[in-house]
Amino acid sequence: MMQFRRNSLSNEQLVDFYKKILLPRMIEEKMLVLLRQGKISKWFSGIGQEAIAVGAALALNEDEWIMPLHRNLGVFTTRNMPLHQLFKQWQGSADGYSNGRERSFHFGSKQHYICGMISHLGPQLAIADGIALAHKLKREQKLSLAFTGEGGTSEGDFHEALNVAAVWNLPVIFLIENNGYGLSTPANEQFRCENLVDRAKGYGMEGVLIDGNNILTVYDTIKGVRDYCIQQQKPYLIECKTFRMRGHEEASGTKYVPPHLFEEWKTKDPVINYENYLLNEAVLTNESIQFIKDEIKHYIEEELAIGFAAPSIVVNTANELKDVYARQSIVNSQRSTVKRIDNSDPGFSSSSTGGDWGEARFINAISDGLKQSMRHHPNLILMGQDIAEYGGAFKITEGFVDMFGKERVRNTPLCESAIVGAALGLSIEGFKVMMEMQFADFVSVGFNQIVNNLAKIHYRWEQHADVVIRMPTGAGVGAGPFHSQSNEAWFVHTPGLKVVYPSTPVDAKSLLIAAINDPNPVLYFEHKALYRSISGNVPDDYYEIEIGKAKVVQYGEDISVITYGAGVHWALEYANLHKDISIDITDLRTLLPLDYDAVKRSVQRTGKVLVLHEDTLTGGIGGEIAAWISEHCFEMLDAPVVRCASLDTPVPFNIELEKNFLAKTRLDACVQKLINY
Template sequence: MYFDRSNLTDAQLLQFYKALLYPRLVEEKMLLLLRQGRISKWFSGIGQEAIATGATLAMEAEEWILPLHRNLGVFTTRNMPLHKLFQQWQGHPEGYSRGRERSFHFGSNAHHIWGMISHLGPQLSIADGIGLAHRLQNEQKAVLAFTGEGGTSEGEFHEALNLAAVWDLPVIFLIENNGYALSTPVEEQYRCSQLADKAWGYGMEGMRINGNNLLEVYQTIQKAREYAIREQKPVLIEAMTFRMRGHEEASGTKYVPAARLEEWALLDPIHQYEAFLADHKLLGDDRKTAIYQELHDLIEAELALTATAPPAHSSIEHELRDVYAPLPATATTLPAAETALAAMPAPREKRFIDAITEGLQQAMNKHPQLVLMGQDIGAYGGAFKITDGFTEQFGKARVRNTPLCESAVLGAAAGLGVRGFKSMVEMQFADFVTCGFNQIVNNLAKLHYRWGQAADVVVRLPTGAGVGAGPFHSQSNEAWFTHTPGLKVVYPSNPADAKGLLLAAFEDPNPVLYFEHKALYRSINGPVPEPYYVTPIGKAHLVMEGTGASIITYGSGVHWAVEYATQHPEASLDILDLRTLLPLDYDAIRDTVQRTGRVLVLHEDTLTGGLGGEIAAWIAEHCFSALDAPVMRCASLDTPVPFAGPLEQQFLAKSRLEATLGKLLAY
């Protein structure tokens, strides 16, 4: 194997040797601990250490790297304390994820390493967001994101590379092609002759290199980094290598032909580099033995520091508290919606849609690090014209049209967050969020709980039926997300809360899903204070007080309930607008139950699996003694949303509200 040592001193070559050998020796210790039962799982990178090590050496210390589960060399080369890594792998509370994650499913802001999730593709999109932050701040930095050859088959690979190319982002996409995705060989994964060729389809540079050659990896990444920064363009690199052990230790390697293992054993990156150093008279037996002993002693000393660490333990209160990042102190001092409404000197009414627009404008003015992203939100102004004129007011850099790639844009939003940016991602219709589901429920929602990283992202979702848009533009899908810890879900019913909840979402460092009902956009008017104010997330609003029965609802359901109450004043209805669906305001729910003893949960979502079932169950469990009748639900039919007007009206819960309330009141 030929090693090009151009511009590298003898001291650097030996430093590189230690950096390459260190993760191998750590791994060998980990495999021993695995056999001893002191760790539960391990994903080996033996045989491919040169990629992680060489690439990390080529990046600046403050440039972000997004590694995967076989990239120990990234962590060791970034000089992360080994004893803390041992604690991470053993599930100790002193580990980086405090016992909440395994192996390399964690990140560290201090070391500029992003924490992977088991779904491998999302890493690439997050790198786009970090790269975008570098562009917006005019920083001379690049980002490095790892994937495997198996990961190139995922849709996220296409989305992330396309977005990086379209937005001219300084991102290096590094494919570790080790021959197998678990046990599936490459000939069953793709038909192109080499994965590097895929770069041309995205209009970016691509190349294939020998991933077992430490210096070739180092110099290629170094040049790619310089190019990405100078040209502000992404690069795709395919590094050929082989993993000498199973996907994880329990998998074994029986599916690999013995001859292939023997072939790649001869190409071991450490042995090849040692031979190179020996040929240059830099590594004799004595020096080699001394380096091995130095690293062995370091590993043993670091491991000894973990001997007294207690097993993972935490109180229930502590675990629940860490699901969300705490609100900044400034967010708690802003005026609330009710206070702002009471202080209005004169009536000032706005349509629901205009309140959203005003909220976005005020948020953009207050937060210069806020970036808006979505399909057609630029010059066109969005599908519903909510951002009309924003490009002229705030510029294309902050109001960004996106390709049709919901998942990549949501990942980019997460990447922006780690660099101190806020972001808003608009789903053109709430239905389209299915294409970004993974990023929301597995990445954004879990970031703070896993490794303390806030996800300062607001996702706007135009939702709901009643406008004749059919089954793919009319769904009420809020319940898909209220089951996911770490998310906040809000759903305003009136213009004042439409603005206030949106501004509260931008003040919150957690991922907030903001559902806005399309049928309310231009049909509902109401008073909206002009100043910057918030509707506190997690606080319901009592719309109407009564004693006959309670209607617990949100969104369009509030208007259905008020309409019924106006037509039937004898019913004396207590109407509670939840406003926030996650977390729920259980105190307000309890209060309304105790006032009336009869409860109807009303929502536009379909019946089965809707939020009404959760609320009804909570009331039955916690407020049973206050009930005078069974808790009832009124929801839309368990069918897709039909297109034809009469069918759609029959589908909606409103068509059954009077009958259901009559049954409840007569009980």
């Protein structure tokens, strides 16, 4: 028999709780009817689990962020999201919460402090870390709460998020809905510990196991845990035992579940048991219950009528492309303080800027740009492995802790995925974030967060991701296959990201400032071999260069070399050694978005094009540029476009093997092939 303890709750509150838990149940029952009638296409049912979602939403303040999952309709309804708007979302209508771009609960609403999931289950946990960190930094008495299922606890993101929350003492609640099955896989095939909450101790946090079908237990527990997290500034793990009475989604069925489990859990129904409790306590009568049900039924029918009346979506390609990126003018109020350099032409003179310029190495220019950005943006947080007292693997942030403090210059555990997710959480709460990947190679373990969370979130529900990820990249320093890769092409394929790759100190500083000013996620590649080998004239003041604009390094008439990064210096070195060839050199600087106009102008000047990059040949950016030139500039060409790239092998350690690997070794042969065509 389920035991309910009302504690200090009034009759009015108990009745309100009943209405709150009954609403998602009745909506779901209606959705199942509509599904059978073919009026909706898919449904993830939370029948049997309503007490957790409703109890959690009731226990938190309305301005505290919740990261829910598929079966948490009660979070959305308890936060008073209108059903007609939710229904439009489920139907893919233009005036749903994601303009028809997302399904079911894969969306968020800043108005309601809800950040919806992505299908990968684990990444939302780290977003809760970032939001909790934002509250901590702002000295706010708030927390965040993230849902996960028992299956999701097997993901590395679960471990990383809990570890970061514990290490950083973050006020966040991790709530496990243990319904026994990850789709069809039972819990005994997912983990071996007796209870998932036992893992809390391993992270140095407290945890509790509760009956997830008792709404008063859920509410009272989370209410108390909320107070603990805020007062102690620590995270907490709650495991809720429950059961879903439908399939993972309706099409999957429930044949894999032993029938006796349905009989057992039917007696633990969270809605029926709570209703019986209110009847037994004379808080409600059968007549008042029927009145509430009639009232909710009427509300559902009214709201669905509005939802069904939504006009069919009108496709607008221009809007689809426009909404991939956040517009700077909307979210960045401090842009008026920055000056812009246009050094895209070789005739540019630093004297035209009116400011002081001085000689600086590539690495110092990056450090200076970062330092000035920290001064101009008090809400800018730096995160990365060893970036605080140690100053980073390459000493770019050396001395920053003394200047800006440990709250803003944060060492991180070795968990790239969680830190990218935390960066997004900070952005949701109004912070700017620069995360340093110690080496670009290590980005692979944070890949999902970047390409599926950061990149897509503005297109999905108009939430910007104000995050820069610095990526020390490239070969030429004998660092072998895991510290030398050129992996920029992985991200150029991903709409929603911006990819920047400077080759000179002035561009390194000014493009980094521009990246930090930009409200969109920017991957900022910096070539390790250029750090201390390249120097140049750099402005002392706070300048930026427009992202997405290429630079003409030198004009020529015989062939065009279109390149970026170390390739710019290879091309210049080659041109200086071969004065008999008039070489036009274009430095792309930004790889996404690409400056196709600059590419076209270079083709027009020479008619012969060589695309040069350090990345391996197959799948490199050179292929995209060559294809675009063939499609759009074919009549200007006097020869086929030639690509010069590194070998299709991992980057070898031995210096001689590495030289042979690099594209520079084949540059002369490629130029001669083009000249002699």
